[in-house]
Amino acid sequence: MFLYDFSELTSSIHNSISSVMSPLATTVVEMVIAGIVFLLFYALVGLILVYAERKICAFFQCRLGPMRVGKWGLMQTIADFIKLLMKELIMIKNADKLLFNLAPFIVIIASFLAIGAIPFAKGLHALDFDIGVLYVMAVSSIGVLGILLAGWSSNNKYSLIGAMRSGAQVVSYELSVGLSLMTIVVLAGTMQFSEIVEAQNTGWFIFKGHIPALIAFVIFIISSTAETNRGPFDLAEAESELTAGFHTEYSGIKFALFFLGEYMNMFIVASIAATVFLGGWMPLHIVGLDSFNMIMDYIPPFIWFISKTAIIIFIMMWIKWTFPRLRIDQLLTLEWKYLLPINLVNITLMALCVLNQWHF
Amino acid sequence: MNSEGLILFFLLGLTLVGFAIVFSYFIPRKSENLQKYETYECGIPTYGLSWIQFNVGYYLFAIMFLIFDVEAVFLFPWAVVMKELKMVAFIEILIFFVILGLGLMYAWKKQALKWE
Numbered sequence: 001m002f003l004y005d006f007s008e009l010t011s012s013i014h015n016s017i018s019s020v021m022s023p024l025a026t027t028v029v030e031m032v033i034a035g036i037v038f039l040l041f042y043a044l045v046g047l048i049l050v051y052a053e054r055k056i057c058a059f060f061q062c063r064l065g066p067m068r069v070g071k072w073g074l075m076q077t078i079a080d081f082i083k084l085l086m087k088e089l090i091m092i093k094n095a096d097k098l099l100f101n102l103a104p105f106i107v108i109i110a111s112f113l114a115i116g117a118i119p120f121a122k123g124l125h126a127l128d129f130d131i132g133v134l135y136v137m138a139v140s141s142i143g144v145l146g147i148l149l150a151g152w153s154s155n156n157k158y159s160l161i162g163a164m165r166s167g168a169q170v171v172s173y174e175l176s177v178g179l180s181l182m183t184i185v186v187l188a189g190t191m192q193f194s195e196i197v198e199a200q201n202t203g204w205f206i207f208k209g210h211i212p213a214l215i216a217f218v219i220f221i222i223s224s225t226a227e228t229n230r231g232p233f234d235l236a237e238a239e240s241e242l243t244a245g246f247h248t249e250y251s252g253i254k255f256a257l258f259f260l261g262e263y264m265n266m267f268i269v270a271s272i273a274a275t276v277f278l279g280g281w282m283p284l285h286i287v288g289l290d291s292f293n294m295i296m297d298y299i300p301p302f303i304w305f306i307s308k309t310a311i312i313i314f315i316m317m318w319i320k321w322t323f324p325r326l327r328i329d330q331l332l333t334l335e336w337k338y339l340l341p342i343n344l345v346n347i348t349l350m351a352l353c354v355l356n357q358w359h360f
Numbered sequence: 361m362n363s364e365g366l367i368l369f370f371l372l373g374l375t376l377v378g379f380a381i382v383f384s385y386f387i388p389r390k391s392e393n394l395q396k397y398e399t400y401e402c403g404i405p406t407y408g409l410s411w412i413q414f415n416v417g418y419y420l421f422a423i424m425f426l427i428f429d430v431e432a433v434f435l436f437p438w439a440v441v442m443k444e445l446k447m448v449a450f451i452e453i454l455i456f457f458v459i460l461g462l463g464l465m466y467a468w469k470k471q472a473l474k475w476e
Contacts, residue, residue, distance in 0.1 A: 031368045039372055085380065088388045093397040094409070101381070109373030116369040127365045134436055152411070156399050160410045168418045171425040178432045185439040248400060253384040257377055329475030332421060336473045340428070341464065344457055347435075351442055351450050 007123030034126060042115065042264065049263040050077045053317055060321040087252035092154065095249065099153035104254050106146030107261040113139040114268045119193045121281045121301040132193040133181050136272060137174070140227075143265060144170040147229075147236065150258070151246035162245025165328060166229055166236030172335040173233075176223035177269075179343040183216040183350045184209065184276050187359060197280035202287065204279035208359050212350035217277045219339055219346070224269035225316050226331070228262060232323035233331060266316060267309065274308035281305040420472050431460060 013033075018026040051066070051074065058065025066073030091097065116127040117136050129135045144167060151163020187209045188196050199205075206213045226233035237245030247258045274280060281301030285293045326334070353359050399406045434456075442449050467473055 027364060031364060034365075035368055035372050038369070039376065042372075042376070085384060086388050087384065088390050089381070089384050090396065092399055094399055094406075104381075105374065105377045108377045109370055112369045112373035112376075113366070116365055127362055127369070129362060131436075154399075155410045156406075157401060157410050160412075160414075164414060164418050168421045171429075172421060175425065175428050175432065178429075179435075182432070182435055182439045185436065186442045189440060189443040191436065191440060243400070252388070253380045257380060332473070332475055336421075336424070336464075337468070341461075344461065347439075348454065348457060351453060354443060355446060355450050 006121050010123050038112075038115070038126070042112070045267050046260045046263055047077045047081070049267060049313070050080075050259070052313070053263070056314065056317045057321050060318075081256065084256040085253050089254060090249075090251045092156075092249050094155040096153035096155065099149045100249075103146045103150035103153065104250075104257040104261075106149065107143050108257055110139055110142035110146065111261050111264040111268060113142070115264065117193060118268065118271045119197055119275060119280055120305055124302065125194060128192065128194050130190075130192045132196075133185060133191040133276070136268075137178050137181070140265065140268060141170070141174055143261065146261075147246050150250070154246070154249040156249050158242045158244070158248045159246050162236045162238075162242045162248070166246060168328070169229070169233060169235060169331060170227055172332060173223040173226040173339075176219055176335060176339045176343055177227055179340070179347060180216040180220040180223065181272075181276060183212055183343075183347050186347065186350050186354055187213065193275055193280075196276060197282055200279040200282050202285065203360070204277065204282065204284075206277045209350060209353065210359070212346050212353060213277065215342070215346050216350070217273070219343055220273055220277070221312070221315065221319075223335070223339060224273065225319055226335075228265040228269055230262070230266060230316060231320035232325050234320075234325060235328055235331060238325060266313060270312040270316065271305070271309045273312050274305060278308045278312075279304075280308075424467060424472065427463065428460075431456075 014026070014030065017029055021029065054076070055065045055073075066076035069075040069079045091100070114136050117129065117132055117139075119125040119128070127135070147166045147170070148163045151159040151161075151166070154160070184196070184205050185191055187205060188199050190196060190199070196205075200208070202208075206217050209216075229236045236242075237247070239245075242248070247255055250258060281304050283293070283296035283299060283301070283304055285296065399410075435453075438449060438453055442453075
């Protein structure tokens with residue numbers, strides 16, 4: 001029924017490679033191909049997101065943003081990247097050398113592990129675990145270890161306070177992320193991403209689960225913004241009080257890697273939201289309107305996925321540039337006294353809906 | 361390619377960061393400077409180390425997180441089989457939530473959720 005099925009493409013590539021090579025060599029070649037594709041995709045998304053953030057921020061503040069390098073400043077992020085790559089790496093005298101160097105690895109590896117589990121389109125899916133949702137939660141929370149290590153090993157008061165705040169914030173909001181995803185798992189009855197997307201064939205979960213799903217979606221957007229350390233929850237790097245927070249002492253490309261990791265985490269949470277709540281690569285289908293559904297089917301699933309993700313990323317940037325930064329006590333109050341109890345009630349509500357077949 | 365995929369993505373992260381750091385270690389021009397490798401805190405000389413004991417508030421929240429995260433691990437299998445078990449699962453989770461809610465209420469009343 002889907003016009004664009006990537007599983008045929010991938011299986012044909014697999015067959016053509018395995019016809020000329022041994023099974024071991026086939027696996028290696030396939031992994032190299034997938035690796036190059038993901039590396040390019042990762043870099044491309046990073047560049048685009050940094051540019052988009054600067055432009056969107058500028059438009060919200062009635063500025064033009066980067067305009068000089070390339071047409072509309074399109075080359076700005078590439079120029080910045082080259083500049084950062086050519087900067088000297090400074091190793092602070094008092095720092096814990098091993099942990100200081102280890103921190104960027106942990107942050108980037110965590111985001112790579114998470115990005116592998118995202119279903120981009122039918123068949124374009126590197127890691128399809130049957131515990132997909134749990135897996136993504138698990139690996140995305142490794143990232144906070146990198147932040148804590150970075151802050152601790154820098155031996156700098158700003159970094160330490162930033163890392164501690166970040167730790168308290170990320171572990172708190174991770175609960176809300178997990179519980180809001182769990183609300184949808186109750187409705188879907190599975191944790192596998194491919195099955196979650198397939199189940200949204202007749203309607204996205206945010207429509208299917210109506211009230212509880214909508215509440216879960218709002219909670220997910222709030223808490224994932226907090227989990228990625230973005231404003232208004234960017235206490236970990238509150239520049240007016242903590243210089244740059246946990247990455248104060250990092251220079252050159254190591255700083256850039258933290259920056260990249262942050263943007264990739266934003267992409268990951270946005271694509272998880274798109275997958276779980278907004279149907280992933282499923283086109284918008286309205287029951288009864290067959291001709292409308294046919295037209296929607298002609299748009300490739302990859303475009304659907306990317307545009308849904310882009311909309312959620314835009315909402316997150318909108319939130320960042322609209323609200324003032326929270327204080328840490330307000331931040332923790334919001335999570336523990338509002339979002340968590342609401343979430344628990346919301347799961348019960350969703351269970352009630354599933355029990356009585358109130359969803360459609 | 362699930363288990364191989366895990367290794368692949370681990371290696372991808374390792375390669376990206378490794379290459380970037382090795383490149384920046386060898387290629388850029390280096391300069392020496394007396395104060396370059398000092399800790400950056402406002403420009404004045406740093407007072408003492410930063411490896412100190414820290415506000416207990418953070419640890420309280422970490423402990424609270426531990427309780428609720430273990431609870432989340434219990435809830436995930438429940439969420440998957442909820443559709444099949446129907447009423448039994450629902451009543452059991454209600455009891456679970458009541459106990460959990462009592463715990464949260466206790467922490468709330470004990471001011472554990474209040475930032476000092």
